[in-house]
Ligand SMILES: Nc1ncnc2c1ncn2[C@@H]1O[C@H](COP(=O)(O)OP(=O)(O)O)[C@@H](O)[C@H]1O
């Protein structure tokens with residue numbers, strides 16, 4: 001309903017306009033604080049080797065957070081990302097083993113893995129945007145289905161990845177660890193995606209789907225594309241986790257789903273859609289990674305680790321909210 | 330340039346017939362005014378032309394050829410652009426992005442051409458630059474703008490389509506004088522270029538200033554089209570009202586000696602965002618109507634009496650005792666109840682059983698921490714049955730009920746412990762006819778039992794048939810009071826449509 005008497009223009013403080021444009025700034029501040037804390041408790045954690053280790057472990061989560069961001073942009077959610085990771089992981093492991101594990105077969109297996117992820121995304125997209133099923137429930141159901149498929153492909157964990165695969169992932173080329181090449185490539189891809197028309201359209205759909213429809217945007221197709229991107233990045237996450245663990249495990253991604261959602265929220269994106277940045281989600285994933293290593297560095301007894309980790313994530317969420325609220329006031 | 334003819338357009342939403350028989354003949358180079366009271370089907374007709382609503386029947390001819398408008402995208406390709414009354418903006422995108430959203434400039438097939446986008450937006454913003462006001466810029470997110478500025482963005486978005494048929498569904502309702510003047514200058518220019526323009530407004534002065542022809546629509550039916558130069562304000566209003574005067578004899582005679590009856594609610598000099606200097610009293614047993622066009626301050630006044638929104642100055646007294654009304658909690662404790670037509674936002678507890686939806690006010694008013702389920706269930710059942718609510722059991726989730734029954738549950742919530750004052754803010758929005766009848770019968774009975782009731786309805790007939798007295802709101806103030814035999818459609822429209 002329109003108001004006849006206009007409310008006075010909201011005066012925008014400089015801090016607020018920075019937040020409008022870069023909603024991940026609170027997350028960045030938290031990240032820096034965590035780096036400092038890690039350095040304080042374990043000076044060695046700031047060494048090049050430790051940072052490389054952090055990235056090779058958490059690159060998968062970072063990519064999964066990116067995957068989740070693309071559906072959250074248009075106001076959807078995907079609770080099957082973790083099971084897509086599991087499925088792609090076992091598919092490439094089984095194929096690489098079957099095909100002998102040479103260089104070319106590794107690449108071929110990775111391509112099949114990526115196609116698997118894309119197919120999962122298409123299935124989710126058609127189910128949710130096309131058939132109008134509730135995103136939370138539908139992707140919860142597909143997550144069970146994908147996990148079932150993964151268990152069919154590889155019933156028990158343990159098949160090792162061929163040496164060519166994990167040696168490459170853990171290797172160093174021209175003095176730079178392989179994971180940083182991956183990070184650079186991902187950064188370029190994300191930069192390209194951010195400039196695409198699709199991104200603006202996804203955010204418009206997430207902002208107000210009805211308005212987007214009335215504007216003439218192909219809302220269903222845009223939401224499906226979000227799920228396809230999500231499937232793609234979930235598959236890439238699977239490639240990374242396979243490089244890190246060097247083995248097949250039909251349940252490897254299960255726990256990662258909600259971490260990816262948490263990373264998106266920590267990064268300042270709105271779960272209701274329409275606002276957010278992929279950069280924020282990457283930072284959010286790193287925050288989770290650093291919290292985990294911090295919990296370890298301060299010497300938390302193992303039975304307390306989960307508890308402390310949960311509290312730390314809650315604290316980070318609250319800190320993010322406080323910073324944004326402070327800016328709004 | 331295009332000529333558009335719509336014949337016999339019809340659209341029903343469930344049991345509500347939004348448009349019965351919509352006809353419109355739009356010529357190139359004219360500003361064609363569409364006028365009709367609230368809920369008469371103007372927006373529905375516009376949305377059918379714009380492709381965002383599919384008609385149940387009717388035909389559309391573009392330059393004499395029958396066309397089907399499959400969707401908003403198809404409408405744009407046919408050269409139809411629209412300003413939506415409720416706006417179609419992405420709140421967190423920038424002004425420039427919103428203006429270009431229907432057709433984002435692209436380079437390389439998939440990338441947004443930022444330079445082209447900014448150039449296009451700048452060209453359109455330029456036309457309004459000196460009237461847009463402070464804080465308006467191409468890169469401002471829409472949610473940082475004032476209501477009038479958002480409306481300007483929607484205007485610019487429609488202009489950016491450069492369509493040969495342009496529909497403006499109440500584009501001026503929030504604009505100030507200078508902004509309207511600028512908009513009219515642009516309309517005249519578009520007209521000179523031969524474009525066909527539909528313009529909806531409730532302001533008579535605007536209609537007569539800019540219109541060439543006027544089509545009147547009443548209860549979903551096109552009544553007739555005439556040249557603006559050959560008609561006048563009074564005859565347009567008479568056409569909107571029709572021959573019949575459907576004011577039912579009020580269910581009870583309006584209370585005879587209002588002066589002697591004690592006021593349960595008295596409001597004096599209330600001002601706040603969206604309304605100013607509003608004063609009135611509601612007597613025991615009276616149904617006081619709030620009338621006027623949409624969004625003239627009626628809801629804002631009710632929400633601030635209930636403490637849901639703030640007010641700046643003025644006093645509110647319940648049963649003669651002045652109360653600050655800082656929060657709904659306080660209002661409830663003092664015997665005030667509020668029912669909104671926007672059930673999903675203000676009314677129901679989503680996804681919870683009916684039982685939990687009926688009892689919260691009872692808990693609050695009696696400060697219950699514990700209760701015996703059996704006796705509470707019985708208390709909950711009584712008002713639900715009195716309202717003839719159709720449901721299977723108290724454990725049924727509220728979302729599974731129809732709109733009318735959901736609203737009955739929300740009202741039942743207030744009736745376990747009788748409030749003294751009941752504020753009804755467009756309570757029948759989106760509910761079916763039978764439920765409406767039940768509801769108004771109940772409201773009258775509550776009044777007879779001594780409750781003071783304030784009723785705002787966006788449908789004028791409801792107001793005329795049910796209120797004992799009507800205050801007409803215009804631009805945030807009460808401009809007229811209609812009592813007794815003065816409560817006619819004609820008087821109501823006249824007061825509502827006057828330039829404030
Ligand atoms: N989406 C909808 N669902 C149900 N009823 C609707 C909907 N849109 C409009 N209506 C009803 O249709 C009637 C006509 O509405 P509308 O075309 O908006 O009228 P106007 O623009 O003339 O005020 C009203 O009674 C309204 O309540």
Ligand SMILES: [Mg+2]
Nearest residue numbers: 371372414498
């Ligand atoms: Mg309308």
